[in-house]
């Protein structure tokens with residue numbers, strides 16, 4: 215480099231830029247890397263584009279219908295959108311539940327507000343999108359999906375585990391027998407969704423459940439163990455209740471979350487099932503793809519999933535899911 219060029223270089227790079235270079239060199243040195251190599255790599259690397267960053271081509275190639283009915287695309291994309299929202303919900307709750315021995319009340323409140331926003335979107339869009347598919351097409355393409363079912367949504371189960379004490383997810387008939395000493399391993403087989411997917415005639419697990427357990431059983435059990443002492447409910451009890459000035463606002467958001475997740479979404483979902491799977495003027499229903507007795511399984515008034523029972527009055531608990 216010529217002298218004149220060197221002088222220009224000093225003029226071009228102000229102190230802050232040089233400081234950043236120093237910090238960068240320290241960052242790379244700390245891990246045994248050479249800053250110069252990385253800088254040269256930056257010279258050759260392509261500029262980032264929007265489509266690479268969000269992986270658009272891959273994202274748009276993930277919708278693969280099993281039939282030629284156009285509304286099957288609506289069904290697939292809407293499920294994927296829901297799963298992406300579930301991912302956001304999990305991400306937000308995980309941020310709150312990082313530690314067993316502390317909890318940031320501001321973060322608790324902010325993230326719970328966000329979670330409730332996602333759920334509101336899901337509930338209102340469910341009524342628009344899922345409730346307005348072509349019924350004739352739906353009743354045909356769904357036959358190509360058996361035995362797959364939204365029942366197998368692992369993220370839905372993870373949201374539940376991260377939100378509450380595991381005993382609140384045990385089927386209502388088994389709940390009274392759970393004590394403080396009951397282990398996760400003892401409660402796990404009694405979780406409401408396992409109990410709901412048993413064939414009435416044979417007493418056997420549905421194939422949908424068997425496949426789900428095989429794929430995700432261990433992960434769910436591990437997650438339940440990991441979150442036993444750092445789920446939303448226990449963190450509220452240990453660090454927010456009577457300790458934080460934000461308690462009142464947080465309680466409001468927790469009650470809203472409980473309602474959106476355990477009443478409003480299940481109701482809008484159940485209404486769609488009724489719309490498509492209940493035959494008019496007949497008492498019989500069309501079997502679901504997942505094989506549950508869905509009319510008894512889906513309604514929140516039977517399921518009685520409540521993340522934060524302590525935040526509701528006896529009257530409210532008695533009328534759960536009936537509104």
Ligand code: HEM
Pocket residue numbers: 292293296297344363364365366367370407483486487490491502503504505506507508511512
């Ligand atoms: C017309 C649309 C839909 C119908 C008719 C329907 C029907 C059903 C039925 C009957 C069940 C009970 C399990 C079974 O026997 O298969 C179920 C479970 C479930 N579905 Fe859907 N579903 C629809 C849309 C969706 C969408 C868009 C999602 C989003 C991911 C979804 C997620 C779930 C979940 C998470 C469960 C388990 C619920 C629980 O265990 O409490 N469903 N669905």
